[in-house]
Amino acid sequence: MNLLVLLSSFLELMLGVTLIALWRLNPRHEHVLLWGRSAVLLGMGLALGVGMAPVVSPGPSLDLLAGLAAAAVMTSLYQLMKGSALYRRRPWSGRFWAGLLLVMSVGIAVLAQQHKPWAVAFAATVLCLGNLRCAAWIGWTPRPAERVMTLLFVASAAVHASGPLLHPLSQSAVTHASGLIVQTLLSLTLIIVAAAGAQKEARDQALRFSRLAEHSLQGLAVMREHRLLYANPAALQMFGFPGLAQARQSDVLQELVLPGEAQSSQARHARVLADPEARIEWEGPRLSQDGRPLYLRGLSSQLVWDGAPAELIVMLDETARHEALEALRRQAHFDELTGLPNRNHAVEALGRLTAAGTPLLLVSADVDRFQLINETLGPEFGDRLLHALGQRLLEHMRQCALPSSVSRLGEDQFLVLVEGLEQPSEAEALARRLLEATRQPLRLDEQELTVHLSVGLALSPRDGSDAATLLRAAESAMHRAKQIPGSAHALFDPALDRRASSMLQAEQLLDKALRAREFQLVYQPKFRCGSRRLSGFEALVRWQRPDGQRISPADFIPAAERTGQILPLGELIIDMALLQLQSWHEQGQVLPVAINVSPVQFTQPRFADRLLERLARSGLPRGLLEIEITETAAMTQLDEVLRQLEQLGAAGVPCAMDDFGTGQSSLTMLRKLPIRTLKLDRSMVEPLPRPEAAAIVEATCALGRSLNLEIVAEGVETEEQADALERLGATHLQGYLLGRPLEPAAATALLQSSGKDRPRHSPALH
Template sequence: MSLLVLLSSFLELMLGITLLALWRLNPRHEHVRLWGRSAILLGMGLALGVGMAPVVGPGPAFDVLAGLASAAVMTSLYQLMKGSALYRRRAWSGRFWAGLLVAMSVAIAGLALQHKPWGVAFAGAVLCLGNLVCARWIGWTPRRAERVMSLLFVASAAVHATGPLLHPLSQSSITHASGLIVQTLLSLTLIIVAAAGAQREARDQALRFTRLAEHSLQGLAVMRDHRLLYANPAALQMFGFPSLAHARQSDVLQEMVLPEQAPTARERHARVMTDPDARIEWEGPRLTQDGRQLYLRGLSSQMIWDGQPAELIVMLDETARHEALEALTRQALFDELTGLPNRNHAVQSLERLTAAGTPLLLLSADVDRFQLINETLGPEFGDRLLHALGQRLLAHMRHSPHPSSVSRLGEDQFLLLVEGLEAPAQAEILARKLLEATRLPLRLDEQELTVHLSVGLALSPRDGRDAATLLRAAESAMHRAKQIPGSAFALFDPQLDRRASSMLQAEQLLDKAVRAREFQLVYQPKFHCGSRQLSGFEALVRWQRPDGQRISPADFIPAAERTGQILALGELIIDIALQQIRQWHQQGQVLPVAINVSPVQFTHPRFADRLLERLAQSGLPRGLLEIEITESAAMTELDEVLRQLEQLGAAGVPCAMDDFGTGQSSLTMLRKLPIRTLKLDRSMVEPLPRPEAAAIVEATCALGRSLNLEIVAEGVETEEQAAALERLGATHLQGYLLGRPLEPAAATALLQHRGEDRPRQTPAVH
């Protein structure tokens, strides 16, 4: 019998070790570890309590062994029950069950000290109930192994219950034999259930990851020795392969990797294959099956595929983003019209070279009388001329023995940078050759045009050691060259700094003038088409110096925008306009007044808020003040302009697009902008009533009507122009024919006589 018990103990130990080994394969299955511990503890309890009893015999040693055996069996039951509860994902109160089993163990020991059969019988009852609880928790499920496990828990309960009935100390051979069979079968069943659960979870996990891979938008590929082992649908679609079998026939390194990228790809693959912890991020171009170029961002790492290391590549198609970034970079650093580097690019290059202390020559070249070319031949011809001139400058500088570059700084200004030149004599020789090359006529279609350049020269380090100083020196020299008739160049002269000081002084005067309110508004009337009745005014700012000198807006507005003083000046203009409107409103004269707003003002995030606050304080109807913004400003600052115009429009402040026809606005932009009025630029009005000009105006008016916009024609100077505009669909006229800019008193008088058939002519304000 002892041999049978020891055999049973050994089997339990082995089965418990097997369960622990299974748990090590998947440590997340805590119930497997608990079942393994239970089997080992049960084997130890059987060995100590039943197997060693005949050897030790009655006495203190026997009592100690019995106590240890009882503790091992109770702990085994605790582990078995906890494992069954966790297997079924039941709530487990460790404190409750541990306390209960400890109490049972104490009771068993107390009973055994009084009368051993009582202790054995009570222990059998506890074990019986514990196994029945496990059977209840496992339940009768569709899975055969779980049903068998429930039956074996019941059978184990029966063995523990009948043991004391067959022998007072539960030492019947029937009990030991049946216990050996049942416990062995139960442990084997636990092993089967644990293995089946692990297999089922592994299968589910494999299926889950397969579905993730198959439905992922990221491309996944597995490679070994640059041969494709697996690719998910996203990767196949990315490279244009109809199937995985077709893709496996390709040589990835030869067909999809650009030659200059191949060494890096080989090095990355070799590193991943030898380092299990490698995670290498990369990005770069790749080729599709049909030769298209992609731009991918990827992550390479090692995985085991069919028992051997392989490279797992996770890929994102960044082609669209990369192209967008390249376009933005090109837009930020290159001129769209000429394809040359723009001012940003030129300044960056200049800053880099001056920081390195490289001697260099800077040439600022400006086209003389370019505005005349634009006005005479049209802006499209002017654009083509600038493109052709830029290409000629570029071709000429390619023959320079020194590293050089050509950039377009602005409207008709180019910047040439020549490295390694610091002698004025060398600079003058290069400038003469440049002017000789540009004196040859430029041929555009059937027309030839001679271009004259004014070129300013600045040398580093002689004239400046940083980009800003050199640019300022070259600009100053260029303005000096403009004073020389025809194509000319001029070296920077330190005396030109005095002119810069004068400009600074003028800017300071402008600041003082704003604070002293030296500005006033004049009002150019607008009239309804057809009736020629007064419909409103446009407020125009004038600077009247205390000494009587009047400064043109063409001079002080750019200076104000350049220095940021346009914000304070704009607020002053709004205040003056609101005061005048309030005065007219109190006199019962109600007509809207439009004010021009600089694009710099729209860059202030609270421009619309502050304007609405002033209107609220004035108590005037918001429709009496109209905001005009130029077409080019709307295009340049579209997002910010759109946001603030929408805010103003929603508050009832009408908005107009001024100088329409001078920019490149699109129909989509016109539809988006919350404007009520479209003002035709005088360049569209001046050619009227010529048929080609009339066709453009008529189309523009039709567009305005479709968008429910009023059409105001500016620069109307002849009756023929006015009649043509009325016939073509304009709604309002503005110009010297009907009314020049008026002082406030004259504008008030005109308001009082607005019922007359035609406006009275009043003295012009220049």
């Protein structure tokens, strides 16, 4: 009897250990662990309570043994019930069931002290009800194994119930034999169910991963020794293989990996096979099986395949993105029309070379009158011409012994960079050869066209040690070459660059200076010939910066005309001149003041109207403000100037032609213009009293008298010049001999003393 119980206990222990071992293969299935523990505890309980009890003498030892056996059996029942509930995903209240079974265990122990058969009967009842609860949780399902489990739980309950019925202390051989059979079958069924569940889950998981791999847009491949073991459809399609069988026949390293990538691919494969934790990201070019170029991004790691390490490669086809990036990179660095490097590429190359201190020549070449070609022959022809010219420049520079490059800088501008040239003579010799090469006609279809280039030359480090400075120098020289007729070249001239910088500075400061009213007028006096009495003033504008710097009118007047700021500047000059005239008029002494008017001002249709309105508001006689316009302005804007001068002359505002003798005035124009005064330019006055100069001045004065014009001679600096002018027929003198430009206070003082004749050979006023 004891042998049967011990055999049953040992068998339960072994079955429990088996279940625990199954659980360790897949720890997510907690119910398998619980069933294993239940079997182990049940075996221990049987061994302690039934198998060992007959050989232990009554007393405390037997009571302790019985208590341990009861605790083991109750804990086994708890584990069995919890495992069954979790298996069927039933709600489980561990606190409730643990408390209930603990109370029952205490009850069994108490009953055992009073009357052992009662304790055995109570324990059998608890075990019977626990197994029936497990049977209810498992239920009658379509699965055969689960039905067998339910039946065996019911049978186990019957065995537990039969124990007290067949023997008061549950020591019937029938009970133990049937219990051994039923419990063994139940444990085996639990093992089968656990194994089947694990197998099903493994199968489901494999199916899931298989479906993921088969339907993934990422390419998956398994390699060993560069032989393909597996590839999903995405990878097969990526490389152009119709199926896995064909792909396995290929030599991946020889057929799909470019020669330059083979070494790195082999090294990566070896590293992955040697290190289970390796995760290597890579990207690079590959070939499809039909030779189509690919660009892949991948991740390589180790995978055990058929019991041996292999390389698992996850791949993305980045070919389209890579080609798009390459196209953007090319677009960013190469000109689409000519295929030559563009401005960005040229500036980067120039920056690298200048940073390295490499001596070089920079050639900026611009096509002359390219807009005329576009307008006459069409933009498409112009594009083809630029392409052909770029190729002509490239072919010529390839014959150069020094490293060189040709870039397209702008619409019709090219940049040639030649390394190793330092001497201006070498640069000019190369420019002459370049112009000679491009002077040959370009033939496009049936048409031949000769192209003229203006070429600017800048040398590094002579003209600049950085890309921006050198490029600016070359373009400055190119613009100077454009002033030379035909194909021409010019070296960078630092003096001209300083002049350009001064002009730019004047343009940038003009607007701020106008708002701050940094301009003021000085007044250069005019005197009548013979008496040398003061007859009027010419208002000249001066620009005094707050920092004390004076900017020459030769710089800021052209800058104001280029930028259109001559309009507000001209308005300011008129305002200041009128205010000064009003001040003199209020003092009772006033003479006419002449102001220079830019041709840009005459382009304003209402210039004359606004000037007359301001004169009316000032209350001054209109004859006190004289308008001077240059001979060149009168010639270039004749129609507009003539209309507005006639309006001013009719209103009583006198007008004068300034700088006469510098332009190409005709007698007809002099007759048409409503002017009262002709001002001889200083270039006519300076040679006096030489006979040839005197003849020209005398003829001009005679012409002026015939047209009833006053003749004002500018730039009179010597008494000999003044005497000659008076003798030749001039009516007024103006120059440093008689008076320099005066500040308003000094001009006022001169005006107050103007009643006296000025003696000859008097010092000039300052």
